[in-house]
Amino acid sequence: MSTRIVEVRRGILKQNDQQAAVLRRRFQEAGVTVVSLVSSPGAGKTEFLRRTLEALRGAGHRVAAIVGDLETDNDARRLAEAGVPVRQIVTHGRCHLEAEWVGEHLEGWALDQLDYLFIENVGNLVCPASYDLGEQVRAVLLSVTEGEDKPLKYPTIFNSADLAVITKVDLAAAVEFDRAAALASIESVRPGLRVLEVSAKRGTGMAEWLALLGAYRPAAAPATPDA
């Protein structure tokens, strides 16, 4: 018996990263804008997404959503009320989505017939941070009913996000939400991160959000004369 050391230097999640890269390429080629939503449980992801789907559909956009939960397809049924295709990933206790499962749940969908695809992650501010899903934009949601220092407690997910959305701002006064403190927390863990403040129920801030979604769309290819 002899021993030896094998040098590797490889990302432990390389398989997920590779699958995410494949998805990202597919999304780009199909021209679909993919936005993922992460937050703690109860921050209002599903309501925010349902209103978003309704608004986009109403404006003539082609949209679909995938939603992850530990158990139940309740959220998929809620989102389907928006009248768009929705699929549920039940993770059976696993605390995050992985690129492979997203890929499996896309089967049969013509991505090139979609303008937007939303991926609602499992309610969790820790584990989803490690898993790239091939999304173009990762939005992290924080409701006014949570602590203003939540970004300081979960810096990794806020640092990995492309956008922060403060939700339920209609309740801000009732819960004495310290807006300046929340914004400072976000700025501390991710300087320069764009922040939106919304109330999905009241519609506050939704116009700005929809405008931002419009800006995420690829620019229309300029008409090129025949070569």
Added chain:
Amino acid sequence: MHELSIVNALVAMVEEKARAAGATRVTRVQIRVGALSGVVADALRSSYDFGTTGTLLEGSTLAIEEVPVAIACLACGRDVVLPGIQHFCCPDCGTPSARVTQGRELDLLSFEIETPDPEPSIEPGADP
């Protein structure tokens, strides 16, 4: 807690390479965990024994090299290491920076294996 998922991914990666190297057993695994990887070193350690049971890695030691976050400070013109992950500003001059240059690592570095004694004609440790 997704550390068991991470351990499972680690085990799959090491087992595949260890088998290819002719290992009968893996005795030590060395990984690097960045402060911004989303993985907690202590939680990995406590998932490790369970996640390696019944695999080539059973009974092996997990060595974790923890890496702090570094950001590029444009004002100082260099990378600076942060004492934590709550404040992404230069500890020297206070300038904020979102440009992370280190700390997202979650890497398998190396592992140690036991193999049957090599044929006498092969130099120990020599790579083909």
